[in-house]
Every structure is written in C-alpha cells, then in structure tokens.
Amino acid sequence: MKRPSTRRSTIEDVARKAGLSVSTVSLVLNNKANVRKETRKKVQAVIAELDYHPQRSARGLATQSSGNIGFILTEDHFSHAEPFYTKIFLGSELEARQHNYYILLTTVASSVHNTKEMPRFFLERNVDGIIVAGKIGSSWIEYICDMGLPVILIDYELPRHRLSAVTADNSSGARLVVEHLLKLGHTKIGFLGADLKHPSIAERYNAYRDTLAAHDVAVAQSWISTDEPTPRLENGYHAARRMLGGSAARPTALFAANDALALGCMKFCKESEIPIPDALAVVGFDNIESGLLVEPRLTTVNVHREEMGSIAVRRLVEMIRDKSNLVNRTTTQVELVIRESSGARRQSAPVAKEVLALAKLKEVAS
Amino acid sequence: MKRPSTRRSTIEDVARKAGLSVSTVSLVLNNKANVRKETRKKVQAVIAELDYHPQRSARGLATQSSGNIGFILTEDHFSHAEPFYTKIFLGSELEARQHNYYILLTTVASSVHNTKEMPRFFLERNVDGIIVAGKIGSSWIEYICDMGLPVILIDYELPRHRLSAVTADNSSGARLVVEHLLKLGHTKIGFLGADLKHPSIAERYNAYRDTLAAHDVAVAQSWISTDEPTPRLENGYHAARRMLGGSAARPTALFAANDALALGCMKFCKESEIPIPDALAVVGFDNIESGLLVEPRLTTVNVHREEMGSIAVRRLVEMIRDKSNLVNRTTTQVELVIRESSGARRQSAPVAKEVLALAKLKEVAS
DNA sequence: AGGTAGTATTAAACCGCTTCGATTGATCTT
DNA sequence: AAGATCAATCGAAGCGGTTTAATACTACCT
Numbered sequence: 087m088k089r090p091s092t093r094r095s096t097i098e099d100v101a102r103k104a105g106l107s108v109s110t111v112s113l114v115l116n117n118k119a120n121v122r123k124e125t126r127k128k129v130q131a132v133i134a135e136l137d138y139h140p141q142r143s144a145r146g147l148a149t150q151s152s153g154n155i156g157f158i159l160t161e162d163h164f165s166h167a168e169p170f171y172t173k174i175f176l177g178s179e180l181e182a183r184q185h186n187y188y189i190l191l192t193t194v195a196s197s198v199h200n201t202k203e204m205p206r207f208f209l210e211r212n213v214d215g216i217i218v219a220g221k222i223g224s225s226w227i228e229y230i231c232d233m234g235l236p237v238i239l240i241d242y243e244l245p246r247h248r249l250s251a252v253t254a255d256n257s258s259g260a261r262l263v264v265e266h267l268l269k270l271g272h273t274k275i276g277f278l279g280a281d282l283k284h285p286s287i288a289e290r291y292n293a294y295r296d297t298l299a300a301h302d303v304a305v306a307q308s309w310i311s312t313d314e315p316t317p318r319l320e321n322g323y324h325a326a327r328r329m330l331g332g333s334a335a336r337p338t339a340l341f342a343a344n345d346a347l348a349l350g351c352m353k354f355c356k357e358s359e360i361p362i363p364d365a366l367a368v369v370g371f372d373n374i375e376s377g378l379l380v381e382p383r384l385t386t387v388n389v390h391r392e393e394m395g396s397i398a399v400r401r402l403v404e405m406i407r408d409k410s411n412l413v414n415r416t417t418t419q420v421e422l423v424i425r426e427s428s429g430a431r432r433q434s435a436p437v438a439k440e441v442l443a444l445a446k447l448k449e450v451a452s
Numbered sequence: 453m454k455r456p457s458t459r460r461s462t463i464e465d466v467a468r469k470a471g472l473s474v475s476t477v478s479l480v481l482n483n484k485a486n487v488r489k490e491t492r493k494k495v496q497a498v499i500a501e502l503d504y505h506p507q508r509s510a511r512g513l514a515t516q517s518s519g520n521i522g523f524i525l526t527e528d529h530f531s532h533a534e535p536f537y538t539k540i541f542l543g544s545e546l547e548a549r550q551h552n553y554y555i556l557l558t559t560v561a562s563s564v565h566n567t568k569e570m571p572r573f574f575l576e577r578n579v580d581g582i583i584v585a586g587k588i589g590s591s592w593i594e595y596i597c598d599m600g601l602p603v604i605l606i607d608y609e610l611p612r613h614r615l616s617a618v619t620a621d622n623s624s625g626a627r628l629v630v631e632h633l634l635k636l637g638h639t640k641i642g643f644l645g646a647d648l649k650h651p652s653i654a655e656r657y658n659a660y661r662d663t664l665a666a667h668d669v670a671v672a673q674s675w676i677s678t679d680e681p682t683p684r685l686e687n688g689y690h691a692a693r694r695m696l697g698g699s700a701a702r703p704t705a706l707f708a709a710n711d712a713l714a715l716g717c718m719k720f721c722k723e724s725e726i727p728i729p730d731a732l733a734v735v736g737f738d739n740i741e742s743g744l745l746v747e748p749r750l751t752t753v754n755v756h757r758e759e760m761g762s763i764a765v766r767r768l769v770e771m772i773r774d775k776s777n778l779v780n781r782t783t784t785q786v787e788l789v790i791r792e793s794s795g796a797r798r799q800s801a802p803v804a805k806e807v808l809a810l811a812k813l814k815e816v817a818s
Numbered sequence: 819a820g821g822t823a824g825t826a827t828t829a830a831a832c833c834g835c836t837t838c839g840a841t842t843g844a845t846c847t848t
Numbered sequence: 849a850a851g852a853t854c855a856a857t858c859g860a861a862g863c864g865g866t867t868t869a870a871t872a873c874t875a876c877c878t
Contacts, residue, residue, distance in 0.1 A: 122855085122857090146513075172535075180559075189557070193546075462864060
C-alpha cells in the first residue's frame with residue numbers, strides 16, 4: 087500500500103525505468119503478441135514497482151472508448167427505491183468490476199424526450215454499451231438503437247427490435263404458482279395484474295391462463311384485474327378493493343403479478359378483515375424483502391436479480407469486445423417460495439432463514 | 453433530435469465551420485473571458501447546429517480531471533439493498549447531473565484492504581472527489597485521506613479527522629421521540645440500539661438519555677440494549693427476545709435506533725403475542741418504506757435521504773471547484789412521523805398518503 | 819503620427835496512451 | 849553467402865481537447 091505522495095507515474099516512467107520504449111510497454115499492458123517473455127516479465131516488474139496504473143482518460147482518448155457502461159432506469163422504477171432494480175444494479179456493478187468497467191447509473195423520464203434530457207453519457211460518448219432495466223418508452227429504445235451502441239435489456243423485451251435481453255422465466259414461475267394453488271384445492275383463482283403491455287406481466291398472465299386451461303379450470307372475468315397502470319402497492323390495494331369489496335362471488339385464491347401488488351392486496355384484506363390465507367390465498371412474484379415482513383409472510387416466486395444484472399454485463403462486455411451484434415436472450419430460472427400467505431404452511435419459520443436452490447440457467451442464442 | 457449518422461463532430465469541426473481557431477472555441481466552451489460577444493454567439497450557434505459535445509476523455513486528459521465522483525458504500529450497507537442508502541445515492545445522482553458530473557458507485561469490504569481491492573477509480577485516478585456513505589473502517593478513511601482528494605461523508609462523522617460531513621439531526625430526532633412517548637404517559641422507556649461506535653446511533657442514544665434525564669425519568673439498565681453488532685432486522689429481533697422474552701419487568705415503550713431494529717422487534721412481539729402498541733409502544737428512526745407495511749404502522753423519524761445525497765454533492769463540487777479544504781458540516785432537519793405503533797393514533801390513514809413538512813437546513817461552517 | 823495599453827485571436831505544445839509502419843536482428847532457404 | 853521470412857522493438861503520428869505565449873487588432877493618448 088503505497089501513498090501517492092509524489093506525482094503519479096506514467097507509461098513513460100515505466101518505459102524509462104525498464105529501458106524500453108513506450109510502445110513496448112503498451113504492448114505488454116494490452117497483452118499483445120510479439121513481446122519476448124523476459125521483456126514482458128521485466129515490464130511487469132517495473133509496473134508493480136512503480137504501482138503504475140494507466141490513466142483512464144488517456145486510454146479512452148486513444149482508443150475512442152470509455153470503459154463505462156450506461157445503466158438506464160426509468161425514474162419511477164428507481165425513485166420508489168424499488169428494491170427489485172437495486173439488486174439488479176448491484177449484480178451489474180460487481181460483474182462490471184471483474185471486466186474493468188465502470189457503471190454509470192442514470193434515471194430517465196419514462197417517455198418523451200428531447201436532446202436536453204438525454205443522459206449526458208450519450209452526448210459525450212462516454213459509454214461503450216447500454217443496459218436498460220425494466221420497461222421503458224419505445225421512443226427511448228429507438229433513440230438508443232440509433233446510437234449504434236451495444237444494448238441489452240433486463241426484465242424487458244421487444245419482439246420487434248431484436249435486442250438482446252435477460253429475463254426471468256416468468257412463464258414457469260406463473261405455472262408453478264397456479265399449480266401450487268390447484269394442489270391446495272383452489273379452483274377459483276384470480277389474477278391481480280397491471281399493464282399487460284409490460285412483457286413480464288403479460289407472460290405471467292398468459293401462463294396463468296394456460297395453466298388453468300390445461301387443468302380445465304374455469305375463471306370468472308371478474309376475478310381478473312389488469313386495469314392498473316403500474317404494478318405498485320397502491321394499485322394492488324385499489325384493484326383488490328374493486329375485486330373483493332363488492333358482494334360478488336370472490337375467488338378463493340389470488341395470484342398477483344408481483345409482490346408489490348400482492349402486498350397492496352394484503353393491506354386491503356387486513357383493513358377489510360378478510361383473513362389470509364383462510365378466506366383468500368395470496369401469492370406474489372419477485373420475492374422482495376418486504377414479503378417477509380408482512381403477516382402472514384408472502385408466498386412468492388424468487389427471481390435471481392443480482393444474477394440477471396451480472397449476466398447482462400457479461401453479455402454486454404462480449405458484445406463490446408467482439409463487436410458482434412448477435413442477438414441473444416437469456417432466461418434465468420425461478421423457484422417457488424412457499425410461505426404462509428398461500429395457506430400451505432402453518433408454522434412461522436425462524437427469521438431470515440430461508441434456503442433457496444441455486445439458480446441455473448437456460449440460454450437461447452437466436 | 454438528430455441522429456449520429458456520420459462521425460461525431462469535434463472541436464475542430466466547430467472551429468472550421470465558425471471560421472475561427474480551435475483555441476477560441478475552447479475559450480467559449482469554458483466561458484473564459486476575452487472573447488468578443490459576437491464571436492461567442494457565432495461559436496455557440498455552430499455548436500448547436502452541429503450538436504457538438506466535447507468528449508469527456510479528451511477533456512479529462514487535458515485537464516487531468518475525470519468529471520466523476522466516487523461514491524463508496526460498504527458491502528453490507530448496500531448488499532442488503534438497504535433502501536436507506538439507495539435514496540441517498542439517488543439524491544446524489546440527480547444533483548451530480550446538474551453539475552455535469554457522473555457518479556461511480558462502488559461497494560467495498562467493511563474494513564481491511566490491500567491495493568488489490570481498492571476501488572479501481574482510485575488507482576486510475578478516475579474521480580475528482582469522494583463521497584462515503586455510512587460507517588466505514590478507519591483504514592479506509594486513512595487511505596482515502598492520503599489520496600489528497602476532496603472527501604465528504606454522509607451519515608457518518610469522524611471527529612478526529614476533520615472531514616466534511618452531511619448528517620441528519622439525530623439528537624433532535626431522538627428528543628422528539630422521547631418527548632412523544634413521555635407525552636403519551638410512558639415512564640418506562642427502553643432503547644433498542646446497536647454498535648454505539650456508529651456516531652449516528654450514539655447521538656440518538658445520548659439524546660435519548662439526556663431527554664429522559666431532563667424530565668427526571670429513570671431508566672433500568674435492562675431496558676437498554678446496545679450489544680448488537682449491526683442495526684439490522686434480525687438483530688432487532690434477537691435483542692427484543694433478550695429484553696422482552698424473560699420474566700423481568702418490561703418497559704412500556706421502546707425507542708429503536710432505526711427502523712430495521714424496530715421492525716425486528718415488532719416481529720418478535722407478534723410471534724410472542726405482545727400487542728403493539730398496547731403492551732409496548734415502539735418507535736423507530738429513518739422512515740423507511742417498510743414501516744408502512746407492517747401492522748401497526750411504525751411511528752418513526754423521517755430523514756431526508758435524497759436531500760442528504762444532493763447536499764453532499766453540492767459541497768463536494770464546491771470543494772473540487774475552489775480547491776478549498778474548508779471543513780463544513782451540514783445537519784439536515786428531521787421530523788417525527790406519528791403512526792400507530794406508538795399508540796398515539798388509532799385510525800389507519802389511507803394508504804400511501806402522508807404529508808411531511810418540507811425540510812430546512814441548518815449549516816455550520818467550521 | 820507614433821507609441822502604448824488593452825483586448826481578441828491564434829499557433830503550438832502538451833496531456834498519456836495506442837497503433838501503424840519502419841527498423842533491426844535472428845533464423846531459415848537454397 | 850545472399851535473400852527471404854518472421855519475431856521483437858521502436859519512432860512518430862494521432863486521439864480531442866486545454867493552455868500558454870505570441871501575435872494581431874483597436875482605441876486611446878500626447
């Protein structure tokens with residue numbers, strides 16, 4: 087651990103001290119061929135001795151690249167401190183580090199835009215690739231594609247645009263949920279959703295319908311709510327009120343498109359004294375931490391968020407390195423986490439002790 | 453909105469098109485003196501026309517600065533997706549944007565370190581200043597100070613090091629809590645804390661004791677818990693079990709050093725069927741979102757997290773710009789948020805509808 | 819008109835690295 | 849032994865800005 091007491095050393099210092107030219111040092115630095123083994127060793131020794139680290143901006147200027155990855159999140163996704171996306175970001179950051187990239191996180195308004203409100207890193211060409219997490223306005227996508235930079239989406243897909251993406255296996259997750267509820271004897275299973283234009287929600291919804299159909303279970307239209315604009319807690323509350331507040335026949339189980347909606351629903355039930363899970367079994371999706379705090383604890387589907395982030399970075403780095411624009415979609419595995427809100431488990435497990443199977447991956451190069 | 457169809461334009465393109473030299477354009481770019489008004493106008497027009505934006509790395513190389521701010525968080529703070537720090541980060545990012553800085557967020561191990569695990573941005577001299585959020589090992593602080601970069605702490609202080617810092621007004625917050633409980637008639641008020649070496653917790657603890665003393669209210673040692681290593685939910689749970697599980701005389705009210713501890717405590721009470729607030733009033737600190745989810749909802753102290761982040765950036769930018777090393781400490785105001793867990797309010801308010809007074813600031817330049 | 823003091827503009831050096839083409843030296847052919 | 853080939857090294861140009869010192873232009877005195 088040496089202090090940067092004096093001036094920081096440059097490639098020239100290294101070259102001089104090693105008795106070689108700057109170019110040779112550069113070759114070593116970048117692991118290029120045609121450097122004698124001893125020369126390489128020598129240079130590396132000097133580098134270590136001087137604690138030399140190439141300067142980012144100099145390198146960036148010379149190579150016309152920044153060493154940064156742009157991470158874009160819409161304001162509403164992040165500003166509600168959505169822990170879902172926080173974890174994704176964290177996974178990205180850790181992975182980026184491995185590859186010597188920095189991540190520039192920026193939030194943007196969800197749709198319209200003019201050049202003024204563009205993330206600065208676009209204008210200043212300060213990123214080598216882009217990660218977009220969550221649903222975002224298509225105007226953004228258009229713009230981003232026009233930049234000609236490698237792009238990868240997380241938890242979002244656009245069939246039309248042929249973009250690489252990392253998503254959770256929403257269909258399997260939803261299927262697991264519905265099968266779980268069926269197994270518990272439910273036949274009146276409702277769906278608490280939001281904007282079906284969000285592909286993840288649509289996938290969950292479709293798998294829900296398909297699974298019910300496959301088991302020849304009918305569903306009343308009034309048990310399905312897909313009118314809410316966003317899958318947030320308040321909206322779960324409101325949708326639950328509409329669906330359960332009246333006198334109409336209620337479902338006995340409810341699959342919410344995500345945990346926030348499920349928690350909103352539970353909040354309504356608590357206020358209306360509808361006992362969960364006895365009068366209504368509730369299941370969410372995402373496995374956010376708050377699901378552990380409520381009473382009863384929320385049965386849900388675990389999504390490997392950090393992993394989604396790290397995979398996205400890995401793919402993106404490949405795209406940058408190989409200058410490939412091969413579109414590839416990765417689906418991360420999910421698993422059902424059974425707690426009390428679905429009525430399958432009666433005892434409360436010790437706090438913060440929950441073992442989840444490790445994730446595996448299915449990849450599809452398309 | 454123009455597409456970057458061709459090559460991106462450089463300062464030379466601007467100069468040529470404006471019929472001026474590169475240097476003049478640079479002068480305009482940096483708002484330097486001695487440029488004729490019309491010349492300035494002309495240049496600006498061309499800049500707009502070409503949609504020119506100076507390239508970060510070129511600028512960085514020339515000025516030996518990066519345009520980045522390093523944001524350091526210990527792993528445990530962030531990896532638990534602590535929403536507390538997420539919000540602080542968000543505030544920083546928004547503010548940084550105003551000043552044309554990027555934020556590089558990195559997490560570090562909480563203590564020991566060798567050069568290998570240093571954030572890369574140090575080694576590559578890729579930041580112009582540093583923000584440290586939350587408690588961090590003193591070895592880190594030493595190292596960071598040695599870098600000679602401007603530093604500002606958020607939610608942490610080190611009397612010995614004379615560093616600038618942004619903190620919440622912990623003392624006032626704790627005083628408000630205790631007075632609130634006293635007003636409700638409590639005289640047996642316990643404290644659920646953790647590591648007193650964390651200055652924020654220590655401040656809250658001291659204000660708690662002082663306020664009680666000022667009102668001549670005694671407190672049993674068994675009602676004070678400060679043994680937990682970190683102020684996290686599990687630890688609140690354990691501490692509550694130790695304090696309330698036995699047969700000894702219980703306090704009737706408990707002030708937890710933060711919301712996570714309070715929630716852990718509530719979890720224990722729920723399992724042990726200790727009714728809140730009837731048998732025990734509970735108050736937290738921080739106002740994290742989960743406090744709204746539990747039943748009863750948590751009375752707490754609101755801390756303006758985004759604001760703390762934005763203030764930190766503002767101060768840091770000043771330090772960078774003025775090359776000043778004036779130490780200054782800013783304390784952001786807090787306010788009591790009364791909900792049901794303290795027993796002062798019986799009705800449940802409508803979901804997600806809570807009006808908080810706007811924050812004001814007290815500043816002390818020292 | 820000539821000198822001077824500013825003010826506005828510019829040429830050129832420089833920041834630290836990469837990369838291309840040239841150079842050198844060694845090894846292989848015939 | 850003279851070329852040819854190939855590996856290792858190096859010199860110099862270039863990336864896109866900033867900054868310094870020199871120069872050109874004005875306006876003002878006397």
